[in-house]
Amino acid sequence: MTRVVDGSDNSDYCRVFETLLGVPFTEGNRIDVLRNGCQIFPAMLEAIENASESVEFLTFVYWTGDIADRFAKALAKRAEAGVEVRVLLDAFGAAEMSQPLVADMEEAGVEVRWFRPLANWKVWSSDNRTHRKVLVTDGRVGFTGGVGIAKEWEGDARDETEWRDTHFCIRGPAVHGLQAAFYGNWVEAGGLMSQALDTVAPLESVGEARIQVIRATAAVGWSDIASLLQTIICGAQKSLGFVTPYLAPDEASTRLLVEAANRGVDIDLIIPGPHSDQRISRLAGASELQQLLQAGVNIWRYQPTMIHAKIVIIDGILACIGSANLNHRSTLKDDEIALVTDCHETVSTLEQHFDDDLRQCERLDFEAWRKRGILRRSAEGLARLFSQQV
Numbered sequence: 001m002t003r004v005v006d007g008s009d010n011s012d013y014c015r016v017f018e019t020l021l022g023v024p025f026t027e028g029n030r031i032d033v034l035r036n037g038c039q040i041f042p043a044m045l046e047a048i049e050n051a052s053e054s055v056e057f058l059t060f061v062y063w064t065g066d067i068a069d070r071f072a073k074a075l076a077k078r079a080e081a082g083v084e085v086r087v088l089l090d091a092f093g094a095a096e097m098s099q100p101l102v103a104d105m106e107e108a109g110v111e112v113r114w115f116r117p118l119a120n121w122k123v124w125s126s127d128n129r130t131h132r133k134v135l136v137t138d139g140r141v142g143f144t145g146g147v148g149i150a151k152e153w154e155g156d157a158r159d160e161t162e163w164r165d166t167h168f169c170i171r172g173p174a175v176h177g178l179q180a181a182f183y184g185n186w187v188e189a190g191g192l193m194s195q196a197l198d199t200v201a202p203l204e205s206v207g208e209a210r211i212q213v214i215r216a217t218a219a220v221g222w223s224d225i226a227s228l229l230q231t232i233i234c235g236a237q238k239s240l241g242f243v244t245p246y247l248a249p250d251e252a253s254t255r256l257l258v259e260a261a262n263r264g265v266d267i268d269l270i271i272p273g274p275h276s277d278q279r280i281s282r283l284a285g286a287s288e289l290q291q292l293l294q295a296g297v298n299i300w301r302y303q304p305t306m307i308h309a310k311i312v313i314i315d316g317i318l319a320c321i322g323s324a325n326l327n328h329r330s331t332l333k334d335d336e337i338a339l340v341t342d343c344h345e346t347v348s349t350l351e352q353h354f355d356d357d358l359r360q361c362e363r364l365d366f367e368a369w370r371k372r373g374i375l376r377r378s379a380e381g382l383a384r385l386f387s388q389q390v
Contacts, residue, residue: 026211031168034168048078058186062093145322163306174339226252233260247271301362324338
């Protein structure tokens with residue numbers, strides 16, 4: 001049977017992604033790749049400070065540190081200037097946030113809402129979070145990617161105190177997809193869809209990038225992120241480059257990765273090395289690591305600091321960016337946002353960053369992995385019981 005993607009034309013890939021995911025690509029977009037907090041935070045803060053009509057901000061992580069204070073002050077300042085500022089925080093991910101900062105924002109006129117408060121009587125919803133990261137200003141400039149608002153992301157990944165991450169500034173029609181992701185969660189948190197009407201701006205072509213926006217909401221055991229991931233793996237013909245901070249794929253994804261490697265796809269997977277904020281994630285994904293290593297997947301451990309970026313590069317032609325990890329939570333439990341693009345400039349930049357990161361990795365050796373001790377194996381077995389939580 002002839003495969004529907006033959007790799008000869010970008011439109012082949014785009015057609016397959018549109019068909020299998022049911023979401024068209026928008027044209028006329030511009031993507032700016034932002035690497036690490038030293039680039040990410042100034043761009044986001046500048047967009048907030050320049051907003052004259054509206055700011056819509058959704059994040060999973062909002063912790064502490066100077067950058068947390070700066071964001072709260074910037075948001076409060078725009079609200080005091082008469083800008084409509086809406087902030088949506090995941091009640092679990094932002095639990096460490098300083099409550100005085102919340103009070104300061106609300107006093108300034110920021111409308112702050114919490115997604116699925118943990119004290120809610122609907123206890124079955126507490127395990128399903130919004131992991132999306134979205135900032136939209138004046139309905140025209142959008143940001144998404146992996147970064148959280150906390151001191152851990154400040155700097156340029158120079159040591160273990162400065163995490164490595166990638167975020168993206170989006171302009172053009174695709175910004176409407178980012179707003180849809182924000183308001184989908186905003187309404188559930190008690191906000192009004194009518195509030196969106198004044199922020200939807202007419203968006204003209206500003207660049208050459210085609211972007212598909214996947215707004216994934218976890219259903220019972222499945223989400224559009226799971227469909228996206230399987231489309232990515234099955235559609236790859238030559239190469240796959242993954243960067244994921246939390247590796248705990250489900251059985252189907254692992255099987256498809258093994259099949260891709262067996263049909264000759266060169267797969268490189270960058271994960272955290274000695275610096276990780278969730279050791280249980282490393283343990284829970286151990287059984288999948290062995291299957292992937294046996295199939296010839298190259299697994300690389302990033303050494304300088306925690307790597308938190310979420311990037312997939314497919315055949316050097318497409319890139320998938322956004323908030324999703326290669327784990328159970330992203331595919332089965334959490335609301336996520338992912339963007340797929342065939343923009344040559346963006347893909348080339350991400351490939352360069354990928355190569356730079358590879359030079360700071362150590363390759364996981366299969367024979368050394370097989371010889372890990374009994375205590376480690378026991379810990380892995382215990383962690384697998386919680387694999388759907390990581």
